[in-house]
Every structure is written in structure tokens, then in C-alpha cells.
Amino acid sequence: MKRKIVTKLEQLCNLHGVSGYEDEVTSYVLKELEGYIDEVKVDPLGNIIGVKHGSGKKKLMIAAHLDEIGLMIRHIDDRGFLYAERIGGVRPQNLFARTCLIKTEKATIKGLINSINPGRPKAMTEIPDVSEFFIDAGVKSRSELENLGIEIGNMVSINYEFNVIGNRVVGKALDNRLLVFILLEVMKIIKETGIETLNLYPVFTVQEEVGCRGAKTAAFTVDPDMAVALDITVANDTPQIPAHEYISQLDKGPAIKLMDRIPNGTGMIASPKIVNLLKRAASSNDINYQLEVFPAGSTDAATIHLERGGIPSGGISVPTRYVHAHEMASIDDIMDTISLLLHFIEEVSRQK
Known part of the structure; x- marks a missing residue:
């Protein structure tokens, strides 16, 4: 069992x-x-x-x-960075440097969620709102994202790896x-x-x-x-x-x-x-x-x-x-x- x-x-x-x-x-x-x-x-x-x-x-x-729970893409900027709205109980403290999965009609695309606050030259003094996080899908422009099938309204799940630790499951x-x-x-x-x-x-x-x-x-x-x-x-x-x-x-x-x-x-x-x-x-x-x-x-x-x-x-x-x-x-x-x-x-x- x-x-x-x-x-x-x-x-x-x-x-x-x-x-x-x-x-x-x-x-x-x-x-x-x-x-x-x-x-x-x-x-x-x-x-x-x-x-x-x-x-x-x-x-x-x-x-x-x-x-x-997850996110929905709400905005795409010209450089190909994605901004999202929370779906359900997503907490901003769980989003720093977190990989994610963007579901399109064509495929599931990996991305990395982050905020400018934890990095140099700016340091974090308080937890930012979800709206201040962005998703980096490893592209150079909006057109590259569009070629991948990514658009406003795509759903994003947070990518926590499934594993077994002792007698416990995590994921x-x-x-x-x-x-x-x-x-x-x-x-x-x-x-x-x-x-x-x-x-x-x-x-x-x-x-x-x-x-x-x-x-x-x-x-x-x-x-x-x-x-x-x-x-x-x-x-x-x-x-x-x-x-x-x-x-x-x-x-x-x-x-x-x-x-x-x-x-x-x-x-x-x-x-x-x-x-x-x-x-x-x-x-x-x-x-x-x-x-x-x-x-x-x-x-x-x-x-x-x-x-x-x-x-x-x-x-x-x-x-x-x-x-x-x-x-x-x-x-x-x-x-x-x-x-x-x-x-x-x-x-x-x-x-x-």
C-alpha cells in the first residue's frame, strides 16, 4: 500500500x-x-x-x-516578462525564486517566479504583493512568448517537486x-x-x-x-x-x-x-x-x-x-x- x-x-x-x-x-x-x-x-x-x-x-x-491554487497571466511586457493574478490562497512569501509551469493550448512551459526585492542592488525590507512578482520564461521578447503559445489568461501552477522524506510525502x-x-x-x-x-x-x-x-x-x-x-x-x-x-x-x-x-x-x-x-x-x-x-x-x-x-x-x-x-x-x-x-x-x- x-x-x-x-x-x-x-x-x-x-x-x-x-x-x-x-x-x-x-x-x-x-x-x-x-x-x-x-x-x-x-x-x-x-x-x-x-x-x-x-x-x-x-x-x-x-x-x-x-x-x-495557482496564478493566471494578466500582463506581458515587451521584454517577455509575465505578470500574474493569484487564483486561490497563493501567498507572496512562497513565490521567491520559485519555478512554475505555464499551461498553454500547445504545451506546458517552465518559468521562474521572482521579484526585484531580494536581489542586488535592492534588498527586501518587507514582503511585496503578488502583483510585484514577475515570471521569467527565459525569452528575450513578447514575440518569443507568443511563439510558445503563452498569452494572457494562461494558468500557472507552482512547481514543488514530489518526493518522499522518511515516512512522509512532499509535493x-x-x-x-x-x-x-x-x-x-x-x-x-x-x-x-x-x-x-x-x-x-x-x-x-x-x-x-x-x-x-x-x-x-x-x-x-x-x-x-x-x-x-x-x-x-x-x-x-x-x-x-x-x-x-x-x-x-x-x-x-x-x-x-x-x-x-x-x-x-x-x-x-x-x-x-x-x-x-x-x-x-x-x-x-x-x-x-x-x-x-x-x-x-x-x-x-x-x-x-x-x-x-x-x-x-x-x-x-x-x-x-x-x-x-x-x-x-x-x-x-x-x-x-x-x-x-x-x-x-x-x-x-x-x-x-
Whole structure:
């Protein structure tokens, strides 16, 4: 399983899928789902909505988002330097001397993001805004860029190399390709083992990083009886952070979400019923878990739970360090999350 985690995650994380342009990831997931679910469609916004028919009439929606944060080209100067606008939670401190991948209709072009501030003769006195960074694509003029197919509107992903460090994986877009992998793996296990379930709707959503937009439309379409969003959460168990500020820790198991929010008020208070079912599934199967109260972020459940007449929702999160940068997650936590989701589905399926 560990070898499979590393192999599949490297494939997924290396795909280019900035919000709104998730096509590479969509194609990968559709291929992986073949033979493991009963129905699948891609809705007009780009969500993949799968169906695995089970017993009874109740429907459980499980959502994992396909997209990653990145940049969109907004200006090209005469010398061929590119300027970009952020898509999702890109932080300027993570952009210095960072390689990137520019997706065009023809190809994927490498570039180097930088700012004049860290170099001579000017020194940095404060972190510049994203608008002050530029992308150097190694050309001499705008016409050279145009010959490469680069134009305003191209999407740019940040190029963090995938690797294994100890018993941990690091790379770009673990948020949220890690949970895409987990949901795919659980659907495969259910099919291969013949586990009896209720009606399952594995949904791979788009545009989560820009406001959980895909989840909103998918939840309206599915109209589930309950839903669970799969995502990463911040593992801030690092030096200089006091223990009382920890949101989660690596190697302590998946996090069962209790509450989250972002400054504009978007967020979710998890359904107590779902929380209890998750805790029961973990305790009954000796799965380590943590309880997550996250005051500075949210997931697809934030829009799912407000659809139709209200949808009881919860979340399972994988603790991840250095979120929206060169992200790190524990292989043991990944394996425990697969187990927790699988046993949670069994627990829900036993409910009358």
C-alpha cells in the first residue's frame, strides 16, 4: 500500500489543475474510476459525479476537490516578462525564486517566479504583493512568448517537486490530490471486496480553492441525505508554535472535523450525528484520530450543507504541514484515513 500511495500520489500531484482548468486531473480520475462505479457524469461546471448503487433510498455524498491554487497571466511586457493574478490562497512569501509551469493550448512551459526585492542592488525590507512578482520564461521578447503559445489568461501552477522524506510525502497540490487518491482508493476497495453499502456518490469537485463553487452545484444535483468533505487540514506542530495552538499533528491519525471558518464567515459546524458516526467508526476499528477545530480555513462542506433544504455534513481531514506551499503529509495518516472513510461508510450503511 505504501508503494501504491507514493506512485499514485506522484502522478496526481504532477498534474496541472489550477481552479477552473482541472481538465488534466478530470481525465485521470475518469480513467481511474472505470469499472469501479455504476454511473459517472461530468456536469456543466466540470464536477465528476459518480454513483455506486447500494441498498435502500438514502444517499451519501463524499466530496474531494480536484483543483489547486495557482496564478493566471494578466500582463506581458515587451521584454517577455509575465505578470500574474493569484487564483486561490497563493501567498507572496512562497513565490521567491520559485519555478512554475505555464499551461498553454500547445504545451506546458517552465518559468521562474521572482521579484526585484531580494536581489542586488535592492534588498527586501518587507514582503511585496503578488502583483510585484514577475515570471521569467527565459525569452528575450513578447514575440518569443507568443511563439510558445503563452498569452494572457494562461494558468500557472507552482512547481514543488514530489518526493518522499522518511515516512512522509512532499509535493505540490497534496491539497487536494491526496484526498482525491483516498476517495478513488476507497471506491476500488468497496468494489473489489463486495462491501454492501447505501447509495454512494463519490464527487470530485472543481473550483474549491476559489469558494467551493463546484461543491455547491454538485450538492444541488445529488441532493444527498448526508455529505462528507475530504480535504487536508493544517498540521502546525512545528517549532515555535505552542501546543495549545495546534490545529492538528502529523502521525496522530486523520482529523474529524468539528468546525471551520474563514474570515468572511464561510464555514461549517459539522453535524453531530456525522461526527459521532466517524468517532464510532474510528474507535471500533482501533484507528487513531484527532478532533479538528479550524478557525482559518474551510472545505467543500461549507457550501454543501447549505444546499436544498440543508444537508447534514461533516469532514475528514488529513493533517498536512506547509499548506499551500511545499506540502507534507504522513503516509501512516494517509493509510488511517483510507481505513476511517471505509469503516465510516460501513457504519452509515448499517443505520436505518
